[in-house]
Amino acid sequence: MRTCAIVLLAALVTACGGDDATSDVDAAPPPRLVVLETQVDASGLSPEVTFTLPETTRSVTVVVEGAPAALYALGALTFADGTDQVGLPAGAPGPAMQAMYRDEQIGQMPGSLLQSIRLGTFTHVYPYRPDQALVPGTASLRVASDTPGPVRVTVLLPEENGARVLPLNVFVVSDTLPMPATDQFTTELSRILAQAGVTVRVAHMERLAGTALAQITMSTEPQEAPDSQAAMLPALVGDHVAGGLDLFYVESLPAGIAGLSLGTPGPPVRGSYYFGVLWRSGLGSTQAARVVAHEVSHFLALQHLVNTGVSGATYPDPLDDTTPGEDNLMEDGTLLTPGQAFALQRSALLVAE
Ligand SMILES: [Zn+2]
Structure with missing residues (x-):
């Protein structure tokens, strides 16, 4: 199995424009690029961090960047309907992540979301299957790792504008x-x-x-x-x-x-x-x-x-x-x-x- 980094930021950011002169509510659309700093603690999970999923979003791409020798994946990914897509088994995720990555050499994260555990920088794109749907509104995630420490989470939320x-x-x-x-x-x-x-x-x-x-x-x-x-x-x-x-x-x-x-x-x-x-x-x-x-x-x-x-x-x-x-x-x-x-x-x- 072979796996891979943040590019079209300019395109993403321009996608959030749209001042409507007739609007009587001064609510800017949610950003399509969110950078969050958090920390994986001794439990192997970060606290929940939240972001807003705008309407007409093509996908949620989560990039977790941390220590080069640490394994990363998502410990939770929850959309506005409240359903956690990851469904991580109970207990600290670190040992299972190490076993799947280093021993089994597959790197598939336990749980119901197909995630490729990765050293140093982890990436997930959702949805990856036609029956998965995004729910606009408040979303949250937790980072899982075998090593406690700070991580930076970048969430890309490109507009579904037919870009191909x-x-x-x-x-x-x-x-x-x-x-x-x-x-x-x-x-x-x-x-x-x-x-x-x-x-x-x-x-x-x-x-x-x-x-x-x-x-x-x-x-x-x-x-x-x-x-x-x-x-x-x-x-x-x-x-x-x-x-x-x-x-x-x-x-x-x-x-x-x-x-x-x-x-x-x-x-x-x-x-x-x-x-x-x-x-x-x-x-x-x-x-x-x-x-x-x-x-x-x-x-x-x-x-x-x-x-x-x-x-x-x-x-x-x-x-x-x-x-x-x-x-x-x-x-x-x-x-x-x-x-x-x-x-x-x-x-x-x-x-x-
Ligand atoms: Zn291949």
Whole structure:
């Protein structure tokens, strides 16, 4: 399983405008970007922190940033109807988080919400399944961790405005690799993601020469850690790049790996060490497009159809319209189901243009 950082803040913030001259109540719409500081205590949970979910919201993306060696997930996520989506088992969550992440190497959080436990920075996007609905109004969450300490919680609440364009920034991490041909690169990638109604465009392309990261030789399980080689790539991107999702084209990856995502889902937050997706050279253009589509889909929303833990136990994706063994992008194929399309369309990285 491969997992991923805060990007379209400008777009999100502009979405909260809308002065109505006829309004007689001076109530500004709730913000679509909320940053909260809290603390995980010895119980393994933070106190409840609240935010307001505006009407016509595409999704709630929660990014928890804390200590690089600590595991994070949500201990509760409650909307205005009062129902906690997480349903965490009783007791301190830390030991179960460690067992699932370090021993089983799956990182699936206990409870009824499918969450990928993560080292240092955790991301969750809700809803991820068509039968899940957002309830506008006061919402709250609690952070769960195996390590007490301060955390910063960023909540992105993009407007559902039909945004379906994913801008991509391509970074060639090599002194020698040719730059990918943009047409060749986007045609097949667009064909695959069009199944989800998502259009891609290359917004920026740049060579990152003279780095020590052209050849990624080590990978960590179940997902990249903050100090892994792959998670060092996002810091190479200069602050002249804004918006979109960053793709890193490297000379090589560890044996058997054609690409990887720094998140499942990844934090749509530029500046995070998990902000991006990698693929390697030596793949044909069709295969490269499939690999990038697969990794981008991880970053936005999607799990493999089935993951197998160290114990041999299997962990299916949360969707009810995917079938292992059939042609699917999240296995070795290229097809996407309506459920997968729904999940991809929730991403805060999508823009309307
Ligand atoms: Zn994968």
